[in-house]
Amino acid sequence: MSNPDGAATTGGFAIPGTVDIDAGILDRMIEVRRHLHRNPELSNREANTQTYLRQMLAGQGIADIRDVAGFGLAVDIVGSGKPSNRKVAIRADIDALPIEEESGVEFASVNPGVMHACGHDAHASMAFAVAVHLHQSRADFGGTVRLIFQPAEEDEPSGGRRVVEEGLLDDIDAAICVHVDPYTPSGKVAVNSGPYTLACDTFDAVVTGSAAHAAKPYEGIDAIAVACSMVSELQKIVSREIDPYDPLVVSVTGINGGNAYNVIAGKVTLKGTIRSGSDATRERTWRRVRA
Structure with missing residues (x-):
């Protein structure tokens, strides 16, 4: 719905139609993004990332920054514009991927075999900018915005699971998960209520056969042949056992x-x-993969 002045409202939070963000904040956002891109860290190893983000937030006068979920951070920005007990969380992940960067940009990764290839450097820098802007304009809104810089989105043990286990969402009325999308035109923001991306689980399997001389394969059990059959059969879970309107992707990404x-x-x-769009499909797929 809209106010007479044209500002949208949601659950007691006033959202202006346009927001003027200080140019200095935007410059620092770019600085943060490029620093993180140059110095990526893998899941559950984000110690330097955590330290850097803490320093940058504290440098903007933000206090009460706390360590969460291992190498993550959380900070509450409390509005003083009017009394409100509403709380919204904004989550940004901070870890990188085990990929060798070949971009050639001046702020390319200096860590061999590690790269921010999924945009988490952008997520963290955007959350930093939001935290600073809200901190500077806290007299203009009521309620609390909790910024969560989540580690280990890409690998286990999951930082997202630890965020939940540590109770960071227990007192939250709504949460916003941020992710860049190269398929959305620059300058546009795509918003959707409810689940938007798929849950991701990883699996490992070992095929144990019996070695034999390649001239006499009948004397052994060819583990490669069995593994290849498994790759094909796993795809039938998606194509023959799941409703096509129910999102599911099963990918074998490594074989050795x-x-x-x-x-x-x-x-x-x-x-x-295994990437799934519902709990029921997730559980069913796990059972079929194990079978």
């Missing part, structure tokens, strides 16, 4: 086995991901 030209592999390892 065998080390000689003339030996049938006796062991092969597989790894992959």
Whole structure:
């Protein structure tokens, strides 16, 4: 709904139609993004990222910054514009991926084999800018905005799970999860209520066969042949067992086995991901993968 002055409202929070953000904040947002991109850290190793973000937030006069979920941070910005007990969380992840950067930009990763290839550097810098802007304009709104800089979005043990276990969402009325999208035109913001992206689980499997000479494969059990069959069969969970309107993606992303030209592999390892849009489909897929 709208106020007479044209500002939208939601649950007691006034959201202006346009927001003037100090140019200095935007400059620091870019500075933060490029620093994080240059110095990426993998899941559950974000110690320097945590320290840097804490320093940058504190440098803007923000106090009560607390460590959460391992190498994460949380800070509450409390509005003084009017009394309100409403709380909204804004979550941004901060970890990088095990990918070698080849972009050639001047702020490219200096950590070999590690890169912010999923945009978490942008997420963290945007959350930083929001925290600073809200801190400077806290007299203009009522209620609390909790900024959560979440570690370990890409790998286990999950930082998101620890955020929940530590109670950071227990007193929250609504939460906003931020993610960049290269398919959305620059300057546009896509917003949706409820789940927007898919839950992601990882799996590992070991195929144990029996090694044999490549000239006599019938004397062994070819683990590579079995593994290849498994890759094909896993896709049938999606194509033949799940409603096509129910989102599900099963991907085998790694396969390793065998080390000689003339030996049938006796062991092969597989790894992959399951991305699902509902709890029921997630649980059903896990049962089928195990089967």
